[in-house]
Amino acid sequence: MIFIDACFRRETPYTPIWLMRQAGRYLNEYREVRSKAGSFLDLCKNVTLATEVTLQPIDILDCDAAILFSDILVIPLEMGMELNFVKNEGPKFESSIRNTEDLSKLTSGAHNKLSYVYDTISSVRTKLPRDKALIGFCGAPWTLATYMIEGQGSKTYANSKKMLYQNPKLLHAILQKVSDELKVYLKSQIKAGANAVMLFDSWAGALEMSAYFEFGFNYINDIAKDIKKDYPNIPIIAFPKGVSGYLEAFSNIEKNFEVFGIDWGTNMSYAKKILGSSFVLQGNMEPSRIYDLDSMIKGVEEIISVMGNKAGHIFNLGHGMLPDLPRENAIKLVQLVKEKTKR
Numbered sequence: 001m002i003f004i005d006a007c008f009r010r011e012t013p014y015t016p017i018w019l020m021r022q023a024g025r026y027l028n029e030y031r032e033v034r035s036k037a038g039s040f041l042d043l044c045k046n047v048t049l050a051t052e053v054t055l056q057p058i059d060i061l062d063c064d065a066a067i068l069f070s071d072i073l074v075i076p077l078e079m080g081m082e083l084n085f086v087k088n089e090g091p092k093f094e095s096s097i098r099n100t101e102d103l104s105k106l107t108s109g110a111h112n113k114l115s116y117v118y119d120t121i122s123s124v125r126t127k128l129p130r131d132k133a134l135i136g137f138c139g140a141p142w143t144l145a146t147y148m149i150e151g152q153g154s155k156t157y158a159n160s161k162k163m164l165y166q167n168p169k170l171l172h173a174i175l176q177k178v179s180d181e182l183k184v185y186l187k188s189q190i191k192a193g194a195n196a197v198m199l200f201d202s203w204a205g206a207l208e209m210s211a212y213f214e215f216g217f218n219y220i221n222d223i224a225k226d227i228k229k230d231y232p233n234i235p236i237i238a239f240p241k242g243v244s245g246y247l248e249a250f251s252n253i254e255k256n257f258e259v260f261g262i263d264w265g266t267n268m269s270y271a272k273k274i275l276g277s278s279f280v281l282q283g284n285m286e287p288s289r290i291y292d293l294d295s296m297i298k299g300v301e302e303i304i305s306v307m308g309n310k311a312g313h314i315f316n317l318g319h320g321m322l323p324d325l326p327r328e329n330a331i332k333l334v335q336l337v338k339e340k341t342k343r
Ligand code: CP3
Pocket: 019, 020, 021, 022, 023, 024, 025, 034, 040, 067, 068, 069, 070, 071, 072, 073, 085, 090, 091, 137, 153, 200, 202, 320
């Protein structure tokens, strides 16, 4: 598999490409299945339909990897936090975790209730062409904790940060409980057939450097280490979004994963200089360039001129596809990257 080879910095015929949020509303095929499924969570739990939407970007865009169709928030959901996706408002939990009593109500063994995820993975893997990889994923503990503590998305993360500075022990207890679930969850995804796993830390950039390493990145690295013990041949991708201000600090860490996801706010030549010899870099085109064909082509050329058509790079966006991006350009993007990086 070209994508897996690239994760381990092995030579490939071209630079592989997939797109974060490649299964989504910008595809009319996705919207059709989504309307059949009922709610977004119904779609995540419906193995047949979740398989179908996972495979759509492979059929339509010809990406080198599929990513499991699910959501990071199924972990808090299956730890007992009732969840709804409210139209135009995003995810909302019925309750939030603000004190020890709230924490004690969280159930363990969420990974046992996620058979719909494992079944989707097995079903996708049987239908996916053999040269295409299937990526499993989870949210990183810090990002999941922000949703659990705020009860919904947030701009300021006020409650989460208040806990971090006022009651760091409680935050660590939440992060540890979530981490314990995530270790088993990712290993179960691998057992079901995932060829690689990715940890999304979308709100890493909300924290100052020392706080991020203590409450964010350490947990990612610990989960990665635990998975590596059992599955050294499964590549792990970490994506701490918004950390360009202290990227240097990541060059000194214990290295438990292969691929570092670079967000669009980070200059790629800077990322290459700081991290390119320690990690394979994945990223990082600004998704909005896809609105305009010329801007997209320039974006591709810039990134390829920095990363070269050689091992060490996986092409991706610097964050997820937006619902109103033109699909024709997304199709062209995948073709263009493959052509321009042909060895
Ligand atoms: O990348 C993929 O194609 C795989 C599927 C995937 C989804 N969510 C599907 C989804 C993945 C990997 C995620 C991860 C995720 N979910 C993250 C981390 C990555 C990131 O974007 O930073 C986060 C923070 C979430 C939480 C989440 N899920 C939010 C904030 C929302 C609402 C925003 C929105 O776009 O509506 C979701 C819903 C969601 N997850 C959708 C999809 C396709 C849209 C739901 C719909 O179809 O109505």
